[in-house]
Amino acid sequence: MKKYIYNIVALLFVALGTTSCQKDDETKFSQLPDQRVQAKMAEYKQVLTQAPFGWQMFYSLGSNIEYLSYQIATFSADNTVTLHSPDLSKPITSEYKLIAKDDIELMFSTFNENLTIFSYPSERVPKGYGGDIEFNFKSVNARKNEVVLEGKKYKGKLILRKAKEEYKDFDRLKDFVKYLAEQRGGVRYMNLAVTHGLEGASEEKPVSIGI
Structure with a gap:
């Protein structure tokens, strides 16, 4: 018992x-x-902010509009991002944040003329240019010097490559853009293929810049 x-x-x-x-x-x-x-999210933010010379930003719009923008992006720990584009004389600073929804996203949360302008409609393009302000992280390579993101709505590709030195070629590019605009009788969007002067650019693999 x-x-x-x-x-x-x-x-x-x-x-x-x-x-x-x-x-x-x-x-x-x-x-x-x-x-x-x-x-x-903390890991992604650390990757973005640990780039002393910023990131080379390649942005290919989604929708039916083909446009590739080349810029230098610098992300700061205070959730601000500075974008320096070859067609503007001064860098523009706005805000960004990392958010978690279905996936971890990079959101450009305030207006920036160098990037978020492609998300807004205009008289020429009533439905906008097919730009996104929210991007899903797709991959970060092992060396943490390349980040690939995809637009949440239009699926455009945003590639960030860590710059190895301070970028100083914008003045030469702007002069060339001005020259091209004069030859065409006005400024309009086009793609410029650069084969020298940019990291990774060559005759075999030119870097396309939206201007």
Whole structure:
């Protein structure tokens, strides 16, 4: 009889221990996804902000409009981003943030003439240029010097490549753009293929710049 009672008590302890472990595991695993998301967001922000010379930004718009913009982007820890584009004389600073929805996203949360302008309609293009302000992270390479993102709505590709030195070629590009505009009798959007003077540009693989 005593042995029977001991067995019942032992089973009760096992049951209580199992229930306790299950509750602990449920609590632990219910917290893990959010912890993982926060850790990943912190990792992405660290990658973006640890670029002393900024990022070479290549942006290919989505929709039916083919346009590729080349810029230098510098992300700061205070959630500001500065974009320097060859067709503007001064860099423009706006705000960005990392958010977690279905995926972790990079959002350009305030207006920036160098980038978010492509998301807004105009008289020439009533439906806009097919630009996004929210981008899903697709990949970060092992060396953390290239980040690939995709526009959430129009699926345009945004590629960030870490610049190796301070960029100083904008003046030459602007002079050439001005010359081309004079030859055409006015300024309009076009693609300029650069084969020298930009990192990675060559005759075989020219860098296309939207101007």
